[in-house]
Amino acid sequence: MPEDVELVEAMRRELTPLAPGERLPAEAEWAERLGVTRHRLRQAVDRLAAEGLVERRRGVGTVVAPPPIPYRIGDHTRFTLNLRDLGLAPASRLLGVQRTAADADTARRLRLAAGAPVWRIATLRLTGSTPISTIVHHLPAEPLPDLDQRFEGGSVHDCLHGYGLRLRRLSTWISAVPAGPDDARSLRLAPRLPVLRIRTLSGDAQGRPWEWAVTRARADRLDLHLES
Amino acid sequence: MPEDVELVEAMRRELTPLAPGERLPAEAEWAERLGVTRHRLRQAVDRLAAEGLVERRRGVGTVVAPPPIPYRIGDHTRFTLNLRDLGLAPASRLLGVQRTAADADTARRLRLAAGAPVWRIATLRLTGSTPISTIVHHLPAEPLPDLDQRFEGGSVHDCLHGYGLRLRRLSTWISAVPAGPDDARSLRLAPRLPVLRIRTLSGDAQGRPWEWAVTRARADRLDLHLES
């Protein structure tokens, strides 16, 4: 057997009756009680954490995690409304708007010359005080003067209405990657936990691309939802 | 620092110039050369494997992995055509068609009574001889007599045309979960590597649900793609 399934199942049974937020035994104590080394117990907790069933808090302990958060991609308004319905206090924090040179990927996606000026908008999304995703939007700078003055957070697409632009999602790519140091910092996520990387290309009615956005969301807490 | 970033970067530099399929040093040798324990080196390889850069082969060695496979969800035809264009020899293997009682989740999704009879179609998708995803379709059994006789692999949706049904995707949920023992077996995947779980509800033009499908795809090798 490639992994100690029985151990994980035994632990799963222990945490099922508990409510989110309740503390689990300390690793050393739990390991002793189950008759395994701490090393093996930690491997099992690793799995439970990746499944989103428990959450580790360094210096504090391991607690039962709340249920997964439904996360609607590409629609700020519905993201906000959905989570509010669930009593989850959605919030967005604008991390910064910069005018920079497009990297190779962005330039290709937006059909710009390499190094062309683009707006780079970085946003953090949270429920309550828990960060759940970072989003980096890229838009061509030349056709959108003063975007840094006009955008004050909230929905990028709404702000673009001011320029007479109505964007729709053209294409979406999704993959799971292990959290890097940046993710660990910005999402307060343990390294190596999986992160969902969602890349979306949006454009106008004629199919011309206007926005290249890269979302990195904690995979342990989210369930992505795409309608239609 | 939560993880040995420098070590991973050093290893990344070593494998970048290599071509897919080329062998990397044995773990013991590599660890000694880099001046770290095998334990730490393995942690670093764990990350590279989760990123899809390397592939471990027990008893053989660790090799550079081929580039990610674009995977179009919910469209068997395009899945096949896309991969053929890339020279990847797509294939589907029908694992089985059964008539069973709907589980709670399926019944809820298809708006059936608990335990109602459903068809359960299990399929394995591969490129060449490499399994990349398992798909389990659930459809109500009563309105679709003899589906087990009429479906012989390929596209489920195409087969439903024979009943006068044309399905469209109503809703999709995506999450990343660690590979379980079943995934390890069917996808020949190392346990704990992330798996993308894609659940889609499809229905007719009136929005009536007909099909509940759960795809489990290896996240290390795939890049999900959704058009429109």
Add this chain to the structure above:
DNA sequence: TAGTGGTCTAGACCACCTC
């Protein structure tokens, strides 16, 4: 300061594949 999870060492043995 005491207790928690996070990292790391050193070493052993096992399961698997190739030859």
Add this chain to the structure above:
DNA sequence: AGGTGGTCTAGACCACTAC
């Protein structure tokens, strides 16, 4: 048989949090 990755033990020390 020999080499590979996979698992496991026993123990140490560190970083962080709460009190």
